[in-house]
Structures are given as structure tokens and as C-alpha cells.
Amino acid sequence: MKKHVISHWSYLYGLLFASVGGFSVFHVWGELKPTADISWLDVLSEGGMTTLAIFWLYMVLRSRPAGRVTQLIALGLCCIIFSWSMDVVDEFIRLPSTLLWHSWLESLPIPLALIFLSVGIYHWHEEEIAISAQMAKRERHFREHRLFDKLIPVGGAGYLRKQLGLALKEASVSMIPVSVVAVDLNDFNLVNRRYGVKEGDDILQVVSQLLLINIRHDDLICRLAGDRFVILMNNTTESAAKLIAEDLKQAVSHLAYRTREENERVHLTATVAVTTAQKDDTDSLIQRLNTLIIRNKPDRSVLV
Amino acid sequence: MSRLKQPGYELDTAFIPAHYQPALLVELAIARGADSRQLLRGTRLSLADLESHEVPLSPDQFLTLIGNTEKLLDADDSSFMFGQQLLPGFYGACSQTLQMAGSCRQLVEFMCEFKAVLSPLITPRFYETDEGLVIYWQDSCGADTRYRFILEASIAAFASLLDWLSPEKICCRYEFNYTEPDYIEQYWVHIGQNLSFDQQMNAIIVPTEKLDMNWTITRKLPFKGTVNSARVQLMQLGWHESFVDQVYQYLMAHIREPINLDRVSTAFMLSPASMKRKLKKHHTHFQQLLDLARKNTAIYLYQAQKYDLQQIADYLCFNDMNNFRRAVKRWTGFSPNVLFA
Secondary structure: OOOOOOOHHHHHHHHHHHHHHHHHHHHHHOEEOOHHHOOHHHHHHHHHHHHHHHHHHHHHHHHOOOOHHHHHHHHHHHHHHHHHHHHHHHHHEEOOOOOOHHHHHHHOHHHHHHHHHHHHHHHHHHHHHHHHHHHOOOOOOOOOHHHEOOOOOOEOHHHHHHHHHHHHHHHHHHOOOEEEEEEEEOOHHHHHHHHOHHHHHHHHHHHHHHHHHHOOOOOEEEEEEOOEEEEEEEOOOHHHHHHHHHHHHHHHHOOOEEOOOOOOEEOOOEEEEEEEOOOOOHHHHHHHHHHHHHHHOOOOOOOO | OHHHHOOOEOOOOOOEEOOOHHHHHHHHHHHOOOOHHHHOOOOOOOHHHHHOOOOEEOHHHHHHHHHHHHHHHOOOOHHHHHHHHHOOOOOOHHHHHHHHOOOHHHHHHHHHHOHHHHOOOEEEEEEEOOOEEEEEEEEOOOOHHHHHHHHHHHHHHHHHHHHHHOOOOOOOEEEOOOOOOOOHHHHHHHOOOOEEOOOOOOEEEEEHHHHOOOOOOOOHHHHHHHHHHHHHHHHHHOOOOEHHHHHHHHHHHOOOOOOOHHHHHHHOOOOHHHHHHHHHHOOOOHHHHHHHHHHHHHHHHHHOOOOOHHHHHHHOOOOOHHHHHHHHHHHHOOOHHHHOO
């Protein structure tokens, strides 16, 4: 069955249409209140509520991809906005109380909205669980979107520092070893020179995915900067980490990446470094890892 | 005063070909998802201008472009990625000359000679000490808040070029005159480990033993021809250096003489008021440049000539040692005993 996806604009058109409809009902059957009768405090609070609800809808539509969850939440919010906006109009125009429309316009959308929102939020919860499973190797215990890497879908250096700080604190209490592995691509700036930044960025994304596949479920991968990735391995001895690091090195050298334009095979190799925390703080550990990676770099392979 | 027959470029002199450095920056920004309309905002340029060789940019326009890029990409590595593309670049014979450099020393000499083409916003200069060649960078057009971006790009550009050209790894030392930034990882990965912050200059120190190592088999005739055509290119560009650079160089050349605004203005055939105005346009002023020239001279004398405190003071014509100490403290923020220990 083909899924029907409602475009983001149609919510706004639908809402506008419904509001115009509701307004015309008021216009036809109602009569304008004299200025003295208008309670400005109500207008202000109800108007403010409507504006806020429009802001929520805007945020949801701006940030979320189309799909079931977005659809339900947006419909729920549309009902709320409609109901509240009728409330505002109500302050200016009096409808005869004999008219059944009056209470319908304001009250009927609200239960509908609540149903939509509840179902929507339930599905959202399911969706979050699915996403968290996918994100497992990229974040541990807490999410901080402001520390996400701008380019590659893993955490950046700031996130690494935070996580490393937590892991080290934990380790000093429970005496479990914490190892860190650095993976650095060899001569990556030559790749950037030769194929351009766009291709270089694509390669980094592919490499980050590749590393993600090749680490264990409890490991955390972050991009330190450029082409240097750091993997935090909790409860892992140095020798165990070395084995994994060697696998990662192999995986990178077997990656058959082909450029977008020319389908040219790019041969990548990586240097790895492994160290285990001993009475370290975050900075000294990262510093040592960096020194190691420079030392492990092979002599220049002539790449032309 | 023959040097002054050719005036220096200023903040609003349009001479940077759009398809040189600016096009590289725009390409990077667009590749990373920046919106081209927002990117070019305030630059009075269109995307088509960047492809043509007919529309030169002023440093001011280039700086606006840099500011927009910084804001739109909002990533710590933008400057470094830009830098990696900068050198040797695609700037005609000047770029070709860089690629043909036979040693690190020659590379640096070319960089400095063709700076107006290769690095219009920031000027590289060098001197030699026992440790090696000190290449230091100075703002040439009043980059103001965008100076850090340009400096990071230029240092990364040089480091990357050196890495590319040199057959063996050269471990340089890097000094910066600001405190360690919180995105220090970018420096580690794109520049190197050997960094020191809170120093007096923004400099790269290339170790002596690597300076004259032969890189390539020099092909004499094509090489000479290329250098000559790079000089022709520079001549056709019409500018060798910026106005601020010229004032700085004049100060350096007359550092031992009593010097003041009036005298420098006369040498540049300007009224003191115009001189003041021009310097202000480039976010600097006379005393600031004079202090910089004196500070750099003192550092040079200490590092390269091994002068002691007294000799430096004598050289710079300070009669009173206390006066000199106070001056050094004002230029550098450190007492001379700490600095020239």
C-alpha cells in the first residue's frame, strides 16, 4: 500500500480554510460586541495561547521529516489552534446561545486534538526507542545535541571530553580499565587536495559508518577533528583494545570507496593508537593518544 | 623613497581576483551546505562573478565573505579546511613557483615575495635564528574579528603545503599570541602537536637542519622562466604589499631614528590627518604600529642576534633602562626579565 504523505503546506492551508469557515459562521450568525463589553485580558491570554500553538506547529513541521508521527502531532495541533482561535473570535462576536454551532466550534476540536496528540506521542515514543537503538554506539547515557558534530553523524570533541570525564570518574571508583583508541587516516589532506572538500567530507562520513559497524555495542565513537576518530572503550584492557584497533585498521584499508564523479577507487589507510587510562584526566589521556598517533604514523608513503 | 612610488593596497582597493582565494572559500561553504545568497550578502558579488577573472575583490569584500562563511558554517574546522586548499592554489605562475621550490627556505622566500597574490590579507615575514627559520604572520588590512580565521587558515595552508611538498616529514614548532582555544583538537589534527600559546608572535619555526634539504631535481631553465613569469604576474597585479605593510616596513627601516607621525606622513606624502584616517580605516593607529615594530625588533635582536637587555635598549635608543623596561612591559605584557631571560 502506498503511504499517503501529507505535505507540510497542506496543514497550513487546511487550518486557514477551517478558520475562515469558522469565522464566516461567526460573521453570518453573530453580532459584534460593543467595545465596552470586550474583556481585553481574555483576548490577550487566548490570543497568546493561539500564537504559541501556531509556534509549536511551526517548530514541529520545520524540524521533523514527514511521516506518521509528524502527521498525527500536526493534526492535533491544528485542532488546538482552530479551537483556540475560535475562542479569540468569540471575544469579539457574540453568537446567539440558541445556535448549536457555537459550542461545537470551540469544544469539538479539543477531544479530537487530544486523541491525535496521544496517538502521535505514543508513536513518537516508539520512534525514539528505534532511533536510540541506532544511536547506541554514538552516545551513552545522555544526549546533548549541541555537542553533535556538524558534519559527521557522531559526537564531536566536546562530547568526547564529557563522556571521557564520566567514564574516568566511574573507572576510578570501580577500578575497571578504560581504554581509548584513536583512528587517523593517513595523508588525508592529500585526499582533500585531490578530490576536493565535498568528496573528503563524504569519505569521512563513510569511514565513520564503517568504524561504527566494526566496534562493539558498548563502545562510543566520536570525531576528534578532521580525519581523527576516537573510540572510548569502557571496561576494556589495553590488549583487548589493541585487537579491535587492528580490526579497524584492516577495515579501513579494505574499504573500496569510489568517488562520486569519476568512480575512482580511493585507497585509504589508517594509523591507530591505543592507550589505557592510569590516573589520567581527560586532557592528559587525549594528549597521550595524540602523541602516540603521531609516533605510529608510517614514514611518508609517496602518494602521487 | 623609491619604494613609495608604488602605493600599497588598502582595505577598499579591488585587486584580489575573484577566482583565486574567494572562489575557494565559496566552494567550501557551498559544499558544506551554506546558502549562496546568504553567503554573498553584503559583498556586492554574484556567483557568476566568482567564476570570471574580470571582477576583482577588495580585501573588505573578501573579509565580509569570510565573516559570512564563519557565521553560516559555524564549525570549528572551517578555517583549517579552507587553509588546506589555499596553497599552492590556482593563482597562475605564483602558485607554480611554489610547487617548484627546491627547498623549504626557497618556498618561504617565494611565499614572502609573492604575498600580494598568495596571501593578500595576512603578510608572512621571516628571520633566522639558531633554532631555525621563524616565519611570522601579521595582519595586512585590518581584518579585525576575522583575523583568527585568516591566521588559522594561513598556518594550516603552510603546514599542509610543507607536508605535501617535502619528501620527509618536517616537525615544525608553532607559536600563537593568544590563549589556547577550546577547539584545540583542530590544531592537533590539522597543524601538529608542537604548539605553544600565549606567545609574542604567530609564527612557525622550521628547524634549521630541514631548511636547505633538497626537495626536487631542479630543472634550471623552466624554473627560472616560471619565477620570472610570477614576477610579471605580480607586476601586472599592480600591488606588492598593503599600505599598512608599507608603514610597518618604513618604521622597521628607521627604528633607530627619532620617529613620529609627522615624519612618516611626510615620507608617504600625506598630511598627518590623512595618515591617521587611513590607519584608522585599517583598524590600527600609529602608536600601535610603532610599538609592534619595536617589539618585533627587540625579539629579533634577542632571538637571532643574541643581544642582552642592555644592548637591545641601546639599539632602540632608550637612554633610561627603567623607561625601556616599562616600554617592553607595555608592548608585550611581560617584564623584560621574563621575556629576555
